[in-house]
Amino acid sequence: AQSVTQLGSHVSVSEGALVLLRCNYSSSVPPYLFWYVQYPNQGLQLLLKYTSAATLVKGINGFEAEFKKSETSFHLTKPSAHMSDAAEYFCAVSSGGGADGLTFGKGTHLIIQP
Amino acid sequence: DGGITQSPKYLFRKEGQNVTLSCEQNLNHDAMYWYRQDPGQGLRLIYYSQIVNDFQKGDIAEGYSVSREKKESFPLTVTSAQKNPTAFYLCASSIDPPNFNGYTFGSGTRLTVV
Numbered sequence: 001a002q003s004v005t006q007l008g009s010h011v012s013v014s015e016g017a018l019v020l021l022r023c024n025y026s027s028s029v030p031p032y033l034f035w036y037v038q039y040p041n042q043g044l045q046l047l048l049k050y051t052s053a054a055t056l057v058k059g060i061n062g063f064e065a066e067f068k069k070s071e072t073s074f075h076l077t078k079p080s081a082h083m084s085d086a087a088e089y090f091c092a093v094s095s096g097g098g099a100d101g102l103t104f105g106k107g108t109h110l111i112i113q114p
Numbered sequence: 115d116g117g118i119t120q121s122p123k124y125l126f127r128k129e130g131q132n133v134t135l136s137c138e139q140n141l142n143h144d145a146m147y148w149y150r151q152d153p154g155q156g157l158r159l160i161y162y163s164q165i166v167n168d169f170q171k172g173d174i175a176e177g178y179s180v181s182r183e184k185k186e187s188f189p190l191t192v193t194s195a196q197k198n199p200t201a202f203y204l205c206a207s208s209i210d211p212p213n214f215n216g217y218t219f220g221s222g223t224r225l226t227v228v
Contacts, residue, residue: 009154032214032216034216036219041202041222041224042221042222043118043120043204043219043220043221043222044204044206044217044219045219046216046218049215049216051215090156090157092216092217094214094216096211097211097212097214098208098210098211098212098214098215099211099214101145101147101162101208102208102216102217104156104157105156106154106155106156107156107157
């Protein structure tokens with residue numbers, strides 16, 4: 001079985017501040033992990049993915065995430081928030097190299113304060 | 115460019131009507147998925163299909179039906195049995211393992227009951 005927990009349905013940061021969105025997963029086998037971003041009334045866009053290569057993964061728009069097996073975490077970070085980062089962010093896990101499809105967290109709404 | 119096309123972007127349904135949401139992909143992906151998105155509830159899986167002429171119920175299949183007659187197409191019908199159909203509907207596709215690379219999403223259809 002696989003599951004994802006995203007801590008915080010809403011996260012608010014000031015423009016220029018560090019962005020940290022938390023994701024913890026449960027998987028019985030080594031997981032594949034993904035972060036997606038969704039802007040209003042649009043589909044989900046892949047930000048970055050971990051598929052058992054380097055544990056620090058860099059994605060688009062300056063985001064990165066680190067896979068920590070001991071903590072079963074895959075937190076998303078960005079050093080300096082921009083107003084354009086305001087969106088919904090989803091963490092997702094897949095076990096068995098994709099054989100079980102993707103399980104999504106409930107999402108975190110990122111708010112950027114000017 | 116390859117991608118997933120959902121149409122229409124906005125759809126209005128009268129009480130008691132069936133409506134069909136279109137999803138077409140030219141990515142040559144084997145698997146296709148339908149999700150429903152409501153505020154604060156994340157993504158909920160309605161149906162998925164891993165090969166042509168075969169599909170499986172997801173977590174909230176009641177009141178919905180699908181078909182998969184072609185690899186490229188996976189239409190979703192929202193029937194009159196779905197009591198609360200107003201939501202944002204997302205279609206996605208993926209390639210099978212061992213080349214699984216996450217899901218590619220369409221831009222969504224917003225369905226409103228009038």
